[in-house]
Amino acid sequence: MKIDTYLFGAVEVSPEKVVTFPNGLVGFEQSKRFMLAHAEGTAQPTSYTLQSLDEPTLAFEIVDPTTLGFNYELALTDADNALLESPAAEDVLVMQVLFKANEDGKGAITPNLRAPLVINTKARVGLQKVMESMRPNITLSNLASAV
Secondary structure: OEEEEOOOEEEEOOHHHOEEOOOOEOOEOOOOEEEEEOOOOOOOOOEEEEEEOOOOOOEEEEEOHHHHOOOOOOOOOHHHHHHOOOOOHHHEEEEEEEEEEEEOOEEEEEEOOOOOEEEEOOOOEEEEOOOOOOOOOOOOOOOOOOO
């Protein structure tokens, strides 16, 4: 299928490359179908553009949280697992959505830590896991002595 996009112009998207978010994304619930795009020639990309196929002007930059030093341990509910079609652990991709935050009149790119994307790469279905509270698991290394 041919899709018009704001960032990439008209692109051909094969149906097996479409990622569906049945509930949409927070604030953009009407957009359900997306494609992932990344820089050409990158074997293992760490960031992608998540382009809506329903709204040509809607796109998000998403990144692998491990590249930013984060490692999620998410507890998925039965409803989450059902929506994701009960994926095997190796078929799950967790990504963070980046957004522009204005701090002291300056724009900064910041990851949305409280609402990562969880994608079943095999079934090409995903959800945005909104966490009410975060309980970080912090590990300190390179300490001079034991505490």
